[in-house]
Amino acid sequence: MAGAVGTLSVAGGITVAPRDGLVLRFGRNRGEVDICVGEDDLRISRVHGTLTCRGEQWWLECSGRTPIRLPHSVLLHHDAEPVPLPTGYTPLQLGGSRGREHLLELYVAGATGGRPPVRPADETEKPRRWRLTPDERLAVVALGQRYLMNDPYAQPQSRQQAAAELAELDPDGRWTHKKVEHLAAGVRRRLSQSGVPGLRMDEVGDPVGLTLVANLLRELMNSATLGAQDLELLERES
Known part of the structure; x- marks a missing residue:
């Protein structure tokens, strides 16, 4: 379904269809959140962030004491405005104690409503290397x-x-x-x-x-x- 969001962390993940006003919470306290991240790490807040659906758009907000790192090293702090999630894949990194990094992977389905197909046997794509003199x-x-x-x-x-x-x-x-x-x-x-x-x-x-x-x-x-x-x-x- 278009707008559905899939989530995955070390502790597991969920996939939910978009529904206006739906809020998904993630953080350390398994009993209080929908997606558990960094369960054994006290640097991660009990509820470290939320995903809120408005129409078919998902918005990310940080409620933890430490920021959430988005792609391109963008830091989302607890006092910042929520940011919209783009269609496709978005990795979130939560900095933990003693140099640990907790990864929460998000995938927002596009118009086709599905994720990219699994292709374990296909040839690995080579990175685009640039020509230099x-x-x-x-x-x-x-x-x-x-x-x-x-x-x-x-x-x-x-x-x-x-x-x-x-x-x-x-x-x-x-x-x-x-x-x-x-x-x-x-x-x-x-x-x-x-x-x-x-x-x-x-x-x-x-x-x-x-x-x-x-x-x-x-x-x-x-x-x-x-x-x-x-x-x-x-x-x-x-």
């Missing part, structure tokens, strides 16, 4: 080396830092911060034109800071265009 790859690897090292608090290198390192590695490459910026901007523009979000200034707003570069690096890593093996490009031959 040798200089482009050098530039983005230098900018994103902390990400490639799996630094949990990774930030992009500044273009000045990247240029200085590349100039020492390749003295004949005429590396400057403007060259690094130009190369990274070209990759961002190409990927943005191909539909990758978050790579333009008008999308992220002010202050931009390193946001555009960070979004670019995440896309290149998520698509397996960049990997840890690329760090070898920054190694100097002895």
